[in-house]
Amino acid sequence: MIPLTLIITRAGMAKFTAAQLTAGLDLTIAAVGLTDQAIVAAPTLTALPGEFRRVTMVSGKAVGDAVVHMTMRDDAEIGYTARGFGLFLADGTLFAAYGQNDPLFQKSPRATFFAALDLAFPTSDITRLTFGATDFLNPPATSDTKGVVELATEAEGLTGTDTLRVAPVSVVRAMIAALIAPIARAVSDLADDIELALGGLAAKKINGSGLVSGGGRNDTDRTLTVNAATPLEIRLGTVADKAVTPKALVDARMVYVVDSREGYRSLSDGSVEQWGVADIGRTTEGFFTLTFPTPFPTECTGIFTMTRNLNGTDQGLTSIQEKELTAAQATLYAQNHTAALNETGGFRWRAWGR
Numbered sequence: 001m002i003p004l005t006l007i008i009t010r011a012g013m014a015k016f017t018a019a020q021l022t023a024g025l026d027l028t029i030a031a032v033g034l035t036d037q038a039i040v041a042a043p044t045l046t047a048l049p050g051e052f053r054r055v056t057m058v059s060g061k062a063v064g065d066a067v068v069h070m071t072m073r074d075d076a077e078i079g080y081t082a083r084g085f086g087l088f089l090a091d092g093t094l095f096a097a098y099g100q101n102d103p104l105f106q107k108s109p110r111a112t113f114f115a116a117l118d119l120a121f122p123t124s125d126i127t128r129l130t131f132g133a134t135d136f137l138n139p140p141a142t143s144d145t146k147g148v149v150e151l152a153t154e155a156e157g158l159t160g161t162d163t164l165r166v167a168p169v170s171v172v173r174a175m176i177a178a179l180i181a182p183i184a185r186a187v188s189d190l191a192d193d194i195e196l197a198l199g200g201l202a203a204k205k206i207n208g209s210g211l212v213s214g215g216g217r218n219d220t221d222r223t224l225t226v227n228a229a230t231p232l233e234i235r236l237g238t239v240a241d242k243a244v245t246p247k248a249l250v251d252a253r254m255v256y257v258v259d260s261r262e263g264y265r266s267l268s269d270g271s272v273e274q275w276g277v278a279d280i281g282r283t284t285e286g287f288f289t290l291t292f293p294t295p296f297p298t299e300c301t302g303i304f305t306m307t308r309n310l311n312g313t314d315q316g317l318t319s320i321q322e323k324e325l326t327a328a329q330a331t332l333y334a335q336n337h338t339a340a341l342n343e344t345g346g347f348r349w350r351a352w353g354r
Contacts (some may be wrong), residue, residue: 002118003067003118003119003120003123004117004118004119004120005120005124005350006041006087006096006097006100006119006121006122007041007042007043007045007096007097007098008043008095008096008119008121008122008123009043009044009045009093009094009095009096009097010043010044010094011046011093011094011095012087012089012093012094013043013095015027015089015093015095016095016123016128019128020128022132026089026090026091027089027095027128027129027130027132028089028090028130029058029060029070029087029088029089029095029129029130029131030056030088030089030090030131030329031054031055031056031058031087031088032054032055032058032070032072032085032086032087032088033048033051033053033054033055033085033086033094034051034052034053034054034080034082034084034085034106035048035049035050035051035052035054035082035083035084035085035086036052036080036081036082036083037048037049037050037083037084037099038083038099038100038101039083039084039097039099040099041084041096041098041190042097042098045086045094045097046094047085047094048054048086048094048097050083051086052080053074053078053080054088055072055073055074057072057073057074057075058071058269059071059072059131060129060130060131061172062126062127062140063101063118063296065120066120066121066122066123066126067118067119067120067121067204068118068119068121068126068129069116069117069118069119069255070116070117070118070119070131071075071114071115071116071117072114072115072117073112073113073114074112075112075113077109077110078107078109079107079109080106080107081100081103081105081106081107081110082103082104082105082106083100083101083102083103083104084098084099084100084104085097085098085099085104086098088204089158091134096119096121098119106160110222119333130178145149150166151165151166151167151168151171151205152165152166152168152171153171154166154169154170154171154174157171157172157174157175158175158178160175167297172264204217204218205217205218206218206222206224208224208225210241211226211227211241211242212224212225212226212244212280213225213226213227227241227242227243227245228242228243228244228245228248229242229243229245229248229251230248231248231251231252233270234248234249234252234254235249235254235350240296242345249268250268254268255267255268255269255305256268257270259330261286263275263293264293264294270297270314270354271352271353271354272296272297272352272353272354273350273351273352274292274293274294274350274351274352275349275350275351276293276348276349277308277346277347277348277349277350278320278346278347278349280320280334280344280346280347282334283336285335285336286333287323287331287333287334288331288332288333288334289329289330289331289332290303290329290330290332290349291329292327292328292329292330292351295327295328296327296328296351296353296354297327297354298327298353298354299325299326299327299353299354300325300326300327300330300351300352300353301325301352301353301354302320302325302351302352302353303330303332303349303350304349304350304351305320305332305347305348305349305352306347306348306349307319307320307345307346307347308346308347308348309343309345311345315337316332317337318334318335318336318337318347319333319334319335319337320334320347320349321333321335325351325353327353330351
């Protein structure tokens with residue numbers, strides 16, 4: 001690896017020079033700042049331009065010829081690209097910096113990032129430099145933390161009680177085989193029972209009856225048939241061993257009820273009937289409106305009315321006459337045949353249409 005040549009800042013050089021005279025001055029490289037900008041490292045820098053992250057897991061050691069071998073670790077679930085970095089002392093001073101135009105390294109959001117760099121300093125007296133960490137932890141892996149795991153043996157996998165070891169593929173395969181074995185035996189025993197049961201069923205017969213014809217022994221495929229009546233047979237109405245299908249009803253031009261409820265009925269040919277009892281709603285002769293409980297889909301083509309005589313009067317009863325019909329209502333006229341309008345009990349009506 002070709003060492004990266006760092007530029008020591010003036011503030012960093014001041015700390016470095018003072019440390020030669022004062023033994024208690026801390027020259028610990030505590031963090032590495034990262035930037036994605038193509039910076040020009042200069043002694044005048046006091047902050048890292050475009051710094052977006054500071055990594056504190058840093059380790060390093062002087063290896064001679066003014067070179068330090070440094071490693072850093074970042075296990076945060078973020079991704080980034082770095083073109084430069086700066087070394088920060090424990091008190092936050094930017095000690096040295098490096099930058100270039102091309103990406104120096106990149107990190108994936110789902111990866112733990114390790115970087116190993118050889119850093120060349122412009123001075124050979126760097127033995128006073130120390131780093132915040134001399135090694136990196138390898139924690140045990142948990143459901144929340146990435147780390148080191150121990151592989152389970154086949155015996156440990158089969159017991160199924162260990163929560164600290166991870167089963168490799170071979171152990172998982174053995175575990176699955178152990179689970180399947182009793183199921184396979186049970187299925188084999190069940191297959192024997194099923195075979196005996198099927199042998200008994202094969203000796204039985206299925207025979208058609210009524211509308212169904214065909215059948216036979218169960219030791220081979222059998223077909224049961226329901227014959228459909230022809231349009232002519234439907235019109236004659238004499239065949240008792242055949243089924244009536246909707247298509248045959250249409251072909252036979254048979255009309256049947258599609259929808260039937262209180263005061264309403266629709267038929268298969270599209271015709272609709274409605275009926276009910278209504279009040280005239282007036283005390284003198286004249287026009288009035290009967291609103292149908294359910295509007296006709298297209299039109300009302302006719303209406304009959306019958307005045308109700310609940311009092312048994314022998315006077316001329318009111319007659320209801322048609323003026324105009326629509327799909328939603330009928331405009332009618334109440335005409336009396338005596339001096340007073342007789343509306344006791346209202347009138348019955350029956351309308352038809354489509």
